[in-house]
Amino acid sequence: MILSKVLAESLRQAWQQLTGNKLRTFLSLLGISIGIFCIIGVLSAVQSLQDNVSGSLAKLGDDVVYIDKWPWKDNSDDWWEYFQRPYPDHADYEALKENLATASIVSYWTVPGSRTMKYNNQAVEGGYLFVTTYELDRIFNVEINRGRYWSTAEYRNGSDKILLGDMLASELFGPINPIGKTIKMGGRKYEVIGTLAPSGDDLINPLDFDDAIMVTYNNAARFINLKNRNQFGGTVGVKAKPGVEMERLQDDIRGILRSNRQLRPREDDNFALNELSMTADALGNFFGVLNIIGFVIGGFSIIVGAISVANIMFVSVKERTSLIGVKKALGARQYVILVEFLTESIILCIIGGLIGLVMVVGVTSIINQFLPGFQITLSLIYAIAGVLISAVVGILAGVVPALLAARMDPVEAMRS
Structure with a gap:
């Protein structure tokens, strides 16, 4: 019962952050979206390229x-x-x-x-x-x-x-x-x-x-x-x-x-x-390098996005300091406040990740129109990985602001 209330409150607060200051939220989530787009987009493109090349070379016989x-x-x-x-x-x-x-x-x-x-x-x-x-x-x-x-x-x-x-x-x-x-x-x-x-x-x-x-x-x-x-x-x-x-x-x-x-x-x-295995080994190293490049580029974007989301959460904690004090005075425990803000951060990052996945689908659809011989597909595994990465980024970005809110003194919080 308590968990459902915390989740509902987190959803409400996340929606307020999205609609309250659209430009700030958009710029903050942009890093997450670009990061997920780079990582999942490169992984999908490399996997599709690898499948295409491997299927072609398989004609040579292993x-x-x-x-x-x-x-x-x-x-x-x-x-x-x-x-x-x-x-x-x-x-x-x-x-x-x-x-x-x-x-x-x-x-x-x-x-x-x-x-x-x-x-x-x-x-x-x-x-x-x-x-x-x-x-x-x-x-x-x-x-x-x-x-x-x-x-x-x-x-x-x-x-x-x-x-x-x-x-x-x-x-x-x-x-x-x-x-x-x-x-x-x-x-x-x-x-x-x-x-x-x-x-x-x-x-x-x-x-x-x-x-x-x-x-x-x-x-x-x-x-x-x-x-x-x-x-x-x-x-x-x-x-x-x-x-x-x-x-x-x-x-x-x-x-x-x-x-x-x-x-x-x-x-x-x-x-x-x-042998075919000689070519496969060389291509495997090449595709591995491409994946690393995608992770590096996407990683920097996600770090920037995580810092931006953390900034949003610090602002959110600052704006709701009095409300936090009232909740704690009425008996709300630290973990309730912690989960509330942490969930809000995770939701924001997942929204950014979903935007990145939509970008991947849109860009791959355009590419597939111009390259009929090479089709890029977004697999379900990569889509789930994108959401999970976003959730982890949300935890990392929100844990410090959430701990700050959970450890506030109720009296000092209400005075502010």
Whole structure:
């Protein structure tokens, strides 16, 4: 019963503070609102960005080792050493495919450059030639929008069959169904047997095949010298068998590649073994820094807001000194006065926090309108965290004024 009366009185006094001096209250709560906006806004943006990037990178597969000359980690200090390495080639792919017992899939691909395609009187430039072995669709889960993938016989024979990216097919054929149509590229004729599904609007898209012109390795080897490591460097992807640890897979790959490249025991590896976890760790550190920046900026704003709310509470205690004396003379205990002012401070800060959350929702809605590929969402957990932070700030801002009011001498308070 007493608690409900104290709460009702605190609500009434908080409302009086909000309506009695609107400008002072607005400026005092502005710090809390901006602080919550910075903290929750940055947390929501970073979490949404992390989910978007992680979802995009997940397409690479967390059970795949990517063999390249360049490591995915920071390589600025050893740039010249990495630059002199040979690119992985088809010979590395064949050695791994024949000898690597811990792998379920081994695939090789390379991008020799851009090409111009022609269909009747229509020509499209800028498409990049993507030369790959047969296993690519199982490494990347390549989705076919229309048509089909190569058959084993077509791959083995190096048939003039081609797959086109969705955007490239739309530019070249328009509304016409491209499946079965014949195009010209580099003086050769190819039959379009399939188009790839659109890559989507992800902020980071590691597998953007929208402008890809896919041909098989056996076909491209007829008119391109793909054995030149330095001119047409590629990548080998190795997918682990179920139950095989990535560390063991890397050890097996390293042994086979060193033997195939005839490296002496004391020579360093002239290749890099990359995993998705390497990128995830680097991104995790980056997102951690962004979160810290948000907390620092928001923390300063909240400190300013807390000082402003504390000032409001000191003014409130000063204005109600006589009333406090009367309450204590009538038997009100210290904890009742303490809870009353502390609750009032908490309510003021929560109102400021709610304003900050509304600001977050408004700003994210505007951003989402202009960035359809990157949607920022305010999760319920972050919303609750914003309210809890506001309540804690209210306690810290109101505890000193509340203690001052609770410890007043009733006689001296009524005289003032």
